[in-house]
Amino acid sequence: MRFVSLFLNNRLTIAPETLVNDSSLKAVPFFELPMVEQPPLNQTFRYDEKLQQILYGKQLLFDELSFTVDQIQLHYENGYVKYSIGISKTSNGYVCSRCGNEKSRLFAVFSCFRCKSDSCAYCRNCIMMGRVSECTPMISWCGPKVRWPLENNLLWNGELSSGQQLASQKFVEGIGSEGELLIWAVCGAGKTEVLFKGIEKALNLGLRVCIATPRTDVVLELAPRLKAVFPNSMVASYYGGSEERETKAQLVISTTHQMYRFKQAFNIMIVDEVDAFPYSYDQTLQHSVSLAVTPKHFLLYLSATPSKTMKKAAMNERLPCVKIPKRFHGFPLPVPKMVWGGEWKKRLERGKLPATFLKWLKAQAESGRRAMIFVSSVSVLEKLIELIRKEVDVPVDSVHSEDPLRKEKVIQFRNEDIQLLLTTTILERGVTVPFLDVAVFGADHDVFTESALVQIAGRSGRSKDDHDGKVLLFHYGKSLSMIQAINHIKNMNKEAGL
Amino acid sequence: MSYCLYCHEPYSEAWSWEALIGLKQSPLLCQDCEGKLVRIKGEICRICGRDFSVFPEQYRQDDCCFDCIRWEENDTWTGILQQNRSLYVYNDYMKEMIAKLKYRGDAEVVKAFYPVVSSEFKRISRDALLVPISLSEERHYERGFNQAELLAGGLKKQVESLLKRKTHEEKQSKKTRVERLSQKENPFEVVDSLKVKGQEVILVDDVYTTGSTLRYAAKVLIEAGAKEVSSITLAR
Ligand SMILES: [Zn+2]
Ligand SMILES: [Zn+2]
Ligand SMILES: [Zn+2]
Ligand SMILES: [Zn+2]
Numbered sequence: 001m002r003f004v005s006l007f008l009n010n011r012l013t014i015a016p017e018t019l020v021n022d023s024s025l026k027a028v029p030f031f032e033l034p035m036v037e038q039p040p041l042n043q044t045f046r047y048d049e050k051l052q053q054i055l056y057g058k059q060l061l062f063d064e065l066s067f068t069v070d071q072i073q074l075h076y077e078n079g080y081v082k083y084s085i086g087i088s089k090t091s092n093g094y095v096c097s098r099c100g101n102e103k104s105r106l107f108a109v110f111s112c113f114r115c116k117s118d119s120c121a122y123c124r125n126c127i128m129m130g131r132v133s134e135c136t137p138m139i140s141w142c143g144p145k146v147r148w149p150l151e152n153n154l155l156w157n158g159e160l161s162s163g164q165q166l167a168s169q170k171f172v173e174g175i176g177s178e179g180e181l182l183i184w185a186v187c188g189a190g191k192t193e194v195l196f197k198g199i200e201k202a203l204n205l206g207l208r209v210c211i212a213t214p215r216t217d218v219v220l221e222l223a224p225r226l227k228a229v230f231p232n233s234m235v236a237s238y239y240g241g242s243e244e245r246e247t248k249a250q251l252v253i254s255t256t257h258q259m260y261r262f263k264q265a266f267n268i269m270i271v272d273e274v275d276a277f278p279y280s281y282d283q284t285l286q287h288s289v290s291l292a293v294t295p296k297h298f299l300l301y302l303s304a305t306p307s308k309t310m311k312k313a314a315m316n317e318r319l320p321c322v323k324i325p326k327r328f329h330g331f332p333l334p335v336p337k338m339v340w341g342g343e344w345k346k347r348l349e350r351g352k353l354p355a356t357f358l359k360w361l362k363a364q365a366e367s368g369r370r371a372m373i374f375v376s377s378v379s380v381l382e383k384l385i386e387l388i389r390k391e392v393d394v395p396v397d398s399v400h401s402e403d404p405l406r407k408e409k410v411i412q413f414r415n416e417d418i419q420l421l422l423t424t425t426i427l428e429r430g431v432t433v434p435f436l437d438v439a440v441f442g443a444d445h446d447v448f449t450e451s452a453l454v455q456i457a458g459r460s461g462r463s464k465d466d467h468d469g470k471v472l473l474f475h476y477g478k479s480l481s482m483i484q485a486i487n488h489i490k491n492m493n494k495e496a497g498l
Numbered sequence: 499m500s501y502c503l504y505c506h507e508p509y510s511e512a513w514s515w516e517a518l519i520g521l522k523q524s525p526l527l528c529q530d531c532e533g534k535l536v537r538i539k540g541e542i543c544r545i546c547g548r549d550f551s552v553f554p555e556q557y558r559q560d561d562c563c564f565d566c567i568r569w570e571e572n573d574t575w576t577g578i579l580q581q582n583r584s585l586y587v588y589n590d591y592m593k594e595m596i597a598k599l600k601y602r603g604d605a606e607v608v609k610a611f612y613p614v615v616s617s618e619f620k621r622i623s624r625d626a627l628l629v630p631i632s633l634s635e636e637r638h639y640e641r642g643f644n645q646a647e648l649l650a651g652g653l654k655k656q657v658e659s660l661l662k663r664k665t666h667e668e669k670q671s672k673k674t675r676v677e678r679l680s681q682k683e684n685p686f687e688v689v690d691s692l693k694v695k696g697q698e699v700i701l702v703d704d705v706y707t708t709g710s711t712l713r714y715a716a717k718v719l720i721e722a723g724a725k726e727v728s729s730i731t732l733a734r
Contacts, residue, residue, distance in 0.1 A: 063640075105501055105506075106506065108604075108605065108606035110605035110606070110642070110643055110648075111643060112642050112643065113638050113639055113641070113642050113643055113644070114639060114642050120642075122603075122605075124506075124604060124606060127598070127602045127603065127604045128602060130602070130603070131602065131603035131604070131642065133642070
């Protein structure tokens with residue numbers, strides 16, 4: 001949009017062109033404005049508390065706010081709101097101040113009706129959250145801080161395992177100071193409970209906490225649990241389509257994407273499944289985290305399968321780390337078994353199943369137990385399901401990332417309406433179903449990395465009444481990842497003293 | 499290595515002689531995205547250009563669909579829109595792409611269609627006026643651009659913004675067909691009637707859904723003296 005600069009009460013200030021009825025003033029795109037000093041805070045101004053609540057710790061666009069340009073400008077003139085540039089030029093292109101993108105192929109220009117420039121540059125990387133272009137001012141709050149409740153009591157009296165206890169303590173010790181910590185907890189260790197004490201301490205110190213996770217399902221599952229254990233606290237969830245994005249929140253549970261909206265907001269940042277972020281532990285994530293945290297902050301990473309970079313940092317003691325090698329129920333992690341499946345790909349093309357797999361399949365169907373069967377691609381999925389349906393007469397279904405019925409099918413599987421569920425690696429995390437066995441069809445394929453296999457194996461044996469689920473890797477030659485995954489699991493069991 | 503203009507994934511182009519010697523433009527979309535789009539080919543409705551291969555047989559009569567027959571039977575609309583031609587079937591993926599373009603404001607997406615648009619409509623009359631469907635002032639400001647104008651830009655031909663939208667758009671989808679047809683006031687007006695007089699006009703829009711927007715636009719142009727009006731859209 002275009003702004004004009006003008007003198008108001010003897011100060012040079014700026015205002016959106018639509019608010020100024022003076023055709024002698026020249027309107028220019030926002031980024032072309034001269035530098036003006038931020039208006040001083042007018043103590044007597046009655047600011048809008050709703051606006052404070054929404055903007056506090058965030059950086060938003062005019063389009064994202066339900067307030068009029070007029071109202072926002074008034075807060076600017078009284079020193080309560082700040083405008084800053086969304087896209088800046090650099091020596092070799094542009095940088096987006098919302099998402100940190102600097103890749104020139106993720107910027108484009110268009111003939112912009114708002115600023116009348118025929119080459120207004122915008123960021124394509126974060127376009128899903130609304131367009132930030134050169135002429136788009138980013139709006140943030142610079143008035144008084146939001147007040148949080150003084151008492152945030154933890155309403156929970158469950159018990160922690162000894163591993164959980166240790167991790168919880170380490171986290172609590174970190175609260176109030178700057179630092180980082182990696183909690184390396186096996187699948188089924190119960191990582192959420194580990195967070196409770198630390199969060200309680202942080203909230204009572206008046207600190208703001210965020211739990212960032214790559215998946216919306218996790219936000220949806222965590223938010224009600226945290227609201228229940230912190231009944232006096234301000235808790236809100238952020239994901240695409242969330243209705244709590246304008247509520248006041250000291251504890252925020254957010255998807256990674258939504259973190260782009262925050263700016264210098266959190267003293268404590270908890271990054272869940274740090275290895276599973278869309279781009280994993282890379283610059284994009286680091287950037288959005290670094291924008292969302294306050295200059296002094298504590299970072300907690302959670303993972304069952306940390307990346308190489310993280311493990312290395314932990315080993316060199318550059319990154320403090322505490323492991324929870326034992327599952328909450330105290331039994332060892334099921335160790336995957338490798339089973340020769342022969343040339344499974346060729347057989348599949350010929351419409352045949354490997355003999356070992358067929359034998360297992362029939363026995364599994366007979367047993368009445370549920371199983372997840374992981375495959376390397378959608379095309380394998382489609383061929384395999386057809387063959388399986390010819391061999392066994394039990395409810396079989398399949399899911400993949402673009403399956404519109406994904407959620408429904410997972411529920412059906414949970415309810416035992418589906419006995420055998422074929423899936424791509426999309427369900428390697430998150431699905432926790434008791435009384436379950438797991439098979440990987442074609443485990444030697446590249447998509448089955450060490451961490452994928454550890455996560456897949458982690459689906460089984462989740463309940464104490466069925467801690468010994470089977471994990472079978474049908475392969476055509478052992479891959480390094482298979483061996484590493486088995487060693488990973490065995491080591492964890494050893495560390496747990498099992 | 500190229501990056502897909504839409505999904506940003508890297509992809510390698512299929513090797514071909516035509517591409518090598520510069521006869522064929524390199525594709526802007528990856529094979530995955532390209533594969534999810536369906537070009538309209540083969541049998542189509544003579545008037546609205548809909549793809550008959552994805553259209554139930556019982557709703558057509560010879561080379562015309564029932565929707566068009568109904569339009570043509572209505573005296574007010576007979577012959578107003580000569581014909582419409584569209585490039586792609588308006589399937590879920592196309593919907594997603596157009597939504598990203600229009601509602602997220604990712605103007606660059608339109609360029610993915612430029613090669614197809616320019617080669618497919620190469621033969622359109624040189625003297626015809628190319629007129630994009632306009633947006634209301636409010637909507638235009640909100641979006642920052644007019645997608646129909648961007649699309650028309652791919653035709654390598656002078657674009658004439660001769661239409662003005664007087665009233666703010668309502669969501670067409672929220673109205674029933676009867677309401678849409680009975681809409682009394684025409685939302686469009688012609689900016690420069692002199693330019694239009696005696697001319698052949700080609701309207702450009704992103705999607706042909708019910709055909710009413712294009713017909714309202716065509717009507718004001720005919721009333722302003724245009725000889726005949728046809729249209730092209732990205733999807734149908
Ligand atoms: Zn960006
Ligand atoms: Zn602009
Ligand atoms: Zn693509
Ligand atoms: Zn038709």
